Amino acid sequence: MSNDNTVGDRWSHHRDLDTFLDQREKLLAKAETEEDRQGWSRLLLHHAVDFASKICGEEVIKDAYGSAIEGDRQDALDKIARRLSVVQSIYSPFDKLETPGSLWSAMSEVRAIANGDEPKLFAKLDGRRRRYRLALTKLRALEWEAYLKALGVGSVERRARITVAYGYEWDTIYRWGDDIKSTLGADRVDTALRQAVLLHKHDMGKMLTGESSWEEALKADGLKHRKEMGFSVVPG
Structure with a gap:
């Protein structure tokens, strides 16, 4: 990539960041209830992650995501666990280790299943037979x-x-x-x-x-x- 393109990308990223910060304040100001605020916050986080992806570039995202899952279920579970570890970092200040409902516990569960353990967090709920x-x-x-x-x-x-x-x-x-x-x-x-x-x-x-x-x-x-x-x- 040429220096001109790099400079152009940086200016574009700065502009997008300014727009995001402006919209963040406006959207959060619209929230009238806690549920509204949580909904707007999730939307903002989606946009923030999308912005971070653009900064990293498609090649970085592709390499971090890894190759397509072509092997057995163990291969699939291993790759899912690695991908979850990246997502978990977004919530790391609040995602408590091994707490039910945390992404960390989900990641740990996937790795345990990949290595032969019976599912605990992902086990079928008692009394539920709906398909x-x-x-x-x-x-x-x-x-x-x-x-x-x-x-x-x-x-x-x-x-x-x-x-x-x-x-x-x-x-x-x-x-x-x-x-x-x-x-x-x-x-x-x-x-x-x-x-x-x-x-x-x-x-x-x-x-x-x-x-x-x-x-x-x-x-x-x-x-x-x-x-x-x-x-x-x-x-x-």
Whole structure:
């Protein structure tokens, strides 16, 4: 990188930092309750981390993140633990060691599981038999209905596409709503469906799954549901 570009980047970073500091005061001043303040603080922290990432540069972030997980579950757990250690440093002044709910305890748990221990923090909660992952895949089907409707896709076509992707008749998929709400909560489901409608202005495929188009993303979501159900059939 040339010196001119380096100087330009520094000026740009200084400008972005000034903007961030100004916005921080304005946003926190808007908080009327403790819940509001926590929400704005989380948003500000997201922006601060994004700013730090830009300062480091894509190459540094890529190297720190590490290679793709291609090995077994132990390899995956080891890499997740290393990545959590970076995230944990953000909260280090308040993230108490080995305190339930802390990122440090989560990182320690992942490392313990990777080395053969039974999960403790991540063990299944007593008395809960709801299939959370399955509910999420079902919710995505209803999100697709809301998204494609907002996109202007006719009811016959959009429901046919969802049916093909998920492998169920539309009447069955439509009735998933009550089951999903009992597992995830009505507020979460309603919020997800409202957001799906707003996403019609963008490419839901790229934003949510990284696929090249919403058609491919829908197929990928249907396949994810089938796998969660234990099916081996790949949608056409």
